[in-house]
Amino acid sequence: MSILKIARMSDNPVDVPPADMILLVMAGAVARIDNMGADEPCGRFGARRIETGRIALNLREAGDGPLILLFHGITSNSAVFAPLMAQLSNRFTTIAVDQRGHGLSDKPDSGYDAHDYAEDIAGLIRTLDRGRAILVGHSLGARNSVTAAAKYPELVRSVVAIDFTPYIEEEVFDALEARVNAGDQLFSDVDAVEAYLANRYPNIPVPAIKVRAASAYHAVEGGLRPLASPTAMAQTARGLRADLVPAYRDVTKPVLIVRGGESKLVSADALAKTSRLRPDLPVVVVPGADHYVNEVSPEITLRAITNFLDA
Amino acid sequence: MSILKIARMSDNPVDVPPADMILLVMAGAVARIDNMGADEPCGRFGARRIETGRIALNLREAGDGPLILLFHGITSNSAVFAPLMAQLSNRFTTIAVDQRGHGLSDKPDSGYDAHDYAEDIAGLIRTLDRGRAILVGHSLGARNSVTAAAKYPELVRSVVAIDFTPYIEEEVFDALEARVNAGDQLFSDVDAVEAYLANRYPNIPVPAIKVRAASAYHAVEGGLRPLASPTAMAQTARGLRADLVPAYRDVTKPVLIVRGGESKLVSADALAKTSRLRPDLPVVVVPGADHYVNEVSPEITLRAITNFLDA
Numbered sequence: 001m002s003i004l005k006i007a008r009m010s011d012n013p014v015d016v017p018p019a020d021m022i023l024l025v026m027a028g029a030v031a032r033i034d035n036m037g038a039d040e041p042c043g044r045f046g047a048r049r050i051e052t053g054r055i056a057l058n059l060r061e062a063g064d065g066p067l068i069l070l071f072h073g074i075t076s077n078s079a080v081f082a083p084l085m086a087q088l089s090n091r092f093t094t095i096a097v098d099q100r101g102h103g104l105s106d107k108p109d110s111g112y113d114a115h116d117y118a119e120d121i122a123g124l125i126r127t128l129d130r131g132r133a134i135l136v137g138h139s140l141g142a143r144n145s146v147t148a149a150a151k152y153p154e155l156v157r158s159v160v161a162i163d164f165t166p167y168i169e170e171e172v173f174d175a176l177e178a179r180v181n182a183g184d185q186l187f188s189d190v191d192a193v194e195a196y197l198a199n200r201y202p203n204i205p206v207p208a209i210k211v212r213a214a215s216a217y218h219a220v221e222g223g224l225r226p227l228a229s230p231t232a233m234a235q236t237a238r239g240l241r242a243d244l245v246p247a248y249r250d251v252t253k254p255v256l257i258v259r260g261g262e263s264k265l266v267s268a269d270a271l272a273k274t275s276r277l278r279p280d281l282p283v284v285v286v287p288g289a290d291h292y293v294n295e296v297s298p299e300i301t302l303r304a305i306t307n308f309l310d311a
Numbered sequence: 312m313s314i315l316k317i318a319r320m321s322d323n324p325v326d327v328p329p330a331d332m333i334l335l336v337m338a339g340a341v342a343r344i345d346n347m348g349a350d351e352p353c354g355r356f357g358a359r360r361i362e363t364g365r366i367a368l369n370l371r372e373a374g375d376g377p378l379i380l381l382f383h384g385i386t387s388n389s390a391v392f393a394p395l396m397a398q399l400s401n402r403f404t405t406i407a408v409d410q411r412g413h414g415l416s417d418k419p420d421s422g423y424d425a426h427d428y429a430e431d432i433a434g435l436i437r438t439l440d441r442g443r444a445i446l447v448g449h450s451l452g453a454r455n456s457v458t459a460a461a462k463y464p465e466l467v468r469s470v471v472a473i474d475f476t477p478y479i480e481e482e483v484f485d486a487l488e489a490r491v492n493a494g495d496q497l498f499s500d501v502d503a504v505e506a507y508l509a510n511r512y513p514n515i516p517v518p519a520i521k522v523r524a525a526s527a528y529h530a531v532e533g534g535l536r537p538l539a540s541p542t543a544m545a546q547t548a549r550g551l552r553a554d555l556v557p558a559y560r561d562v563t564k565p566v567l568i569v570r571g572g573e574s575k576l577v578s579a580d581a582l583a584k585t586s587r588l589r590p591d592l593p594v595v596v597v598p599g600a601d602h603y604v605n606e607v608s609p610e611i612t613l614r615a616i617t618n619f620l621d622a
Contacts, residue, residue, distance in 0.1 A: 134622075158622040254618040256593055275596060280614035282567055282593030285586060303591035307565040308622045311445075311469040 049104070052123035058104035060096045063089025066157070067133045069124070070096040071141025073292075074176075074236050075183055075228050077103030079215035080208065083298035084136070088305070093130060099141065101232025103216070112235035114242055117144035118151055125155045132157040136305060138294055139164045139265065140236065143244060150251040158254040160305050163263050163291050166244040166277065167270040176265065177237040184230035186223045193217050193224055201292055203262075208295040248278055255281050256308040258301065260289035282308070360415070363434035369415035371407045374400025377468070378444045380435070381407040382452025384603075385487075385547050386494055386539050388414030390526035391519070394609035395447070395616070404441060410452065412543025414527070423546035425553055428455035429462055436466045443468040447616065449605055450475045450576065451547065454555060461562040469565040471616050474574050474602050477555040477588065478581040487576065488548040495541035499534045501525070512603055514573075519606040559589055566592050567619040569612065571600035593619070 046061040060078045062085050070081040078096035085094045098105040100120055101112060121144060125133045134157050137145035142161035149156040179200065187193045193213040201209065217224040226233075248255075257274065259266050275283060284304040289297040357372040371389045373396050381392040389407035396405045409416040411431055412423060432455060436444045445468050448456035453472035460467040490511065498504045504524040512520065528535040537544075559566075568585065570577050586594060595615040600608040 254622040276598060279598050279611050280618055282595050282619060284593050287587060287590050300590050307591055308593060311565040311619045311622060
């Protein structure tokens with residue numbers, strides 16, 4: 001029985017299973033995946049590695065129907081999309097991707113610019129051969145999704161771009177880069193990881209913090225270290241500063257822009273400038289959410305996505 | 312050859328034909344329809360009356376594909392949607408509707424609340440028997456579309472609600488009601504109508520003013536009078552004050568909220584309150600447009616609609 005089926009067996013009457021339940025079960029599944037080794041597919045969870053010809057990527061898959069690909073933010077991995085996948089997999093093929101340098105995917109020494117990530121997306125869609133994909137991306141994943149849609153419109157149906165836009169201020173990137181690089185630490189145990197993550201992401205609920213702790217770290221001599229490659233993260237963080245105006249200006253596929261109302265990454269001013277650049281693109285601002293919109297407010301995020309896709 | 316085909320024969324390289332061209336040709340077609348009498352279908356333009364069982368409505372139709380119904384604002388009529396129909400009819404069945412009390416449709420003495428208009432929409436969709444409809448409404452038409460979608464989700468695919476939300480302030484309704492009631496005048500000729508409309512709608516381009524002048528007035532003893540029934544307009548204006556929160560709260564179908572950035576009808580505050588009520592609904596704010604978004608900025612409106620529908 002898959003994790004998603006377990007979640008749906010809940011007798012909770014609301015549509016979305018309780019986040020703490022699904023995330024806690026998920027965390028267990030993720031921990032098992034980590035223990036199984038990177039090259040071994042995990043049938044229970046629908047995780048597998050796929051060779052696109054340019055890179056091997058680790059995927060988590062559930063459901064059947066039109067194709068939705070989900071791309072996480074920097075230092076994160078595909079596990080964070082469990083709450084969205086639990087619902088979207090009712091009628092979509094949902095595939096969350098460990099992007100290059102992250103999770104259980106390949107981690108080349110270099111090649112972490114928007115172009116590199118976008119080519120991975122294009123290669124993945126071609127390799128999957130299931131038609132055009134809906135791309136849902138958070139932060140780094142949003143940047144990569146819009147970049148791929150602008151370059152390869154024939155491979156993309158639409159994009160949900162969560163909390164990453166053009167016009168992000170330099171000082172915001174300075175702070176982000178410092179946080180990212182500070183994450184390269186040795187932790188004594190999972191409790192230490194959770195304490196660190198809870199401090200770094202104060203608005204992410206505890207169950208979602210546990211998912212990150214269980215999915216994004218691996219055992220090393222003396223404790224736990226991030227699965228994401230530190231040199232890859234440093235290059236990726238620098239690459240986020242590249243001008244995103246051309247991709248947003250040129251993209252012809254529908255893009256839903258989602259911003260956390262309390263985001264410290266996408267300021268109200270950056271969003272306003274983006275809307276002036278592309279006044280035709282719809283915007284959802286999630287009240288009370290910070291940058292980590294889909295982990296802090298999974299239900300509103302889910303409804304925003306389905307409102308967009310069902311129109 | 313239909314008006315829409317004429318528009319598409321333009322050698323203009325941009326996707327959207329020049330507004331002045333299409334609107335001027337349209338104005339001629341509309342004038343011809345007016346001269347043909349209310350009960351006579353107009354094959355050239357695809358105009359016809361349809362009996363829904365509760366009311367006879369005048370429609371303008373073009374194109375083939377999934378069904379889009381377009382609903383105008385108070386005192387207006389279906390002719391104003393020509394620029395949108397010219398493009399949308401490439402791949403949709405587009406039907407613009409003269410709503411009750413307006414244009415060439417029936418004008419009962421009473422029955423101009425949200426409920427009455429929404430029942431007309433439901434009856435029309437059932438009578439057309441072409442499956443679920445996408446509803447595009449401006450102002451009054453947006454109020455009616457969201458109301459119909461909330462009550463009859465099985466008849467509606469999605470809604471584009473242009474510049475009408477809950478939380479519109481009382482003083483805004485006072486001003487609207489005064490403007491609407493002041494429109495019941497005898498005009499000496501079409502120049503006088505155009506001068507009046509240009510003053511009332513200072514941001515609507517001249518060609519679109521000409522469409523309104525040619526389509527929304529009829530010859531009477533001594534000059535021209537509005538086709539829209541004055542008593543129906545007075546009742547409709549009062550009815551716009553009814554609380555729209557329940558319909559927006561309850562609607563389960565996707566709704567794209569479009570606001571003119573300079574709208575004097577939907578304030579920034581009313582939009583913000585609406586987004587707090589339904590944070591999952593996507594929003595497009597069209598820069599530089601006032602309340603008459605689809606006439607002032609047809610290209611951005613069109614792209615906003617297609618971004619929403621193609622996601």
